[in-house]
Amino acid sequence: MAVVGDKRVGCDGCGRTVALEELTTVTMPDGQQVVCCPDCEPHARAAAQKGGSLDQRRDTCDGCTGTFLVAELEDVVLDDGTVLTCCPSCASEAPTGDDDDTASTDTDGPADAGTATGPESADDAQYRCTQCHEQVSEEPFCVTTIDDRTERLCAECKANAEDRGIVATVEMRKTKAREILGVEPDVTDDELRAVYHEQVKRAHPDRKSGSKSAFQLVTDAYERLQDDD
Structure with missing residues (x-):
């Protein structure tokens, strides 16, 4: 922690030197105390609440x-x-x-x-x-x-x-993606593509039967089933 003169101190989070009166000391669960600028203080307190210090997370x-x-x-x-x-x-x-x-x-x-x-x-x-x-x-x-x-x-x-x-x-x-598109686990790529095109047209926001959320859901399901994972 670097001190510049008597008035400025380095923040343990971002490393910036700021006025001493702007710094706040936060005690982590392991007893370590860190000195933070106003920008880093919320992150330090969140880390403390989650049970880990800035550099001693377990x-x-x-x-x-x-x-x-x-x-x-x-x-x-x-x-x-x-x-x-x-x-x-x-x-x-x-x-x-x-x-x-x-x-x-x-x-x-x-x-x-x-x-x-x-x-x-x-x-x-x-x-x-x-x-x-x-x-x-x-x-x-x-x-x-x-x-x-x-x-x-x-x-x-x-x-x-x-x-x-x-x-x-x-x-x-x-399993959720197949449920959304109404396909079986052994669906072929061509069958999946055909079902997707049919469903995505119906879900398009420009249609009465569609909406932005439905369109996104169908698209996400199709992309998930295309993944090798």
């Missing part, structure tokens, strides 16, 4: 569920696209496509003992909540957190994340 490892500094955690991407946030120890032991849980995801082979049987066996990994690690029978929610992590959460974990205020966006689920 989060939970998806593996051992221990609490670590955010800087110590790393994202581990599994072969199925699932993203886990792990401490260094759990990151080194994170499963790969050759390990136990994912070894049975070959769609052409028979289901192994102890896993889901039939065509659902190929979906085991992508239908596992990245927070509680429980397998879920319905499509998980693709959630982007406020620190730009991507999580695939069951309904309960999504609700908990929203209650904690760490959710930035929630992507539309493919």
Whole structure:
């Protein structure tokens, strides 16, 4: 924290030097005190309320569920696209496509003992909540957190994340997109395109049957079903 003369002090948030009387001291949950200018003060207080300091935020490892500094955690991407946030120890032991849980995801082979049987066996990994690690029978929610992590959460974990205020966006689920457009999971690209053109014309704001919100909803559903994810 730089002091210029006796009257100006550097803000711990943005680094600007401002008049001493304009600065406010905010105490973070870990006891650290930060000195903020009027612009940074609301952000510092919000960070304090959420339980993390400006540079000492902590989060939970998806593996051992221990609490670590955010800087110590790393994202581990599994072969199925699932993203886990792990401490260094759990990151080194994170499963790969050759390990136990994912070894049975070959769609052409028979289901192994102890896993889901039939065509659902190929979906085991992508239908596992990245927070509680429980397998879920319905499509998980693709959630982007406020620190730009991507999580695939069951309904309960999504609700908990929203209650904690760490959710930035929630992507539309493919099951919801299919429901909006009225198509089946095995719809072909050509069939999907034809249904979209029909629905989007009906939903266009220029028509009596349409509205801006309906038009956007149909468009979002179509774009979601075009995603490979």
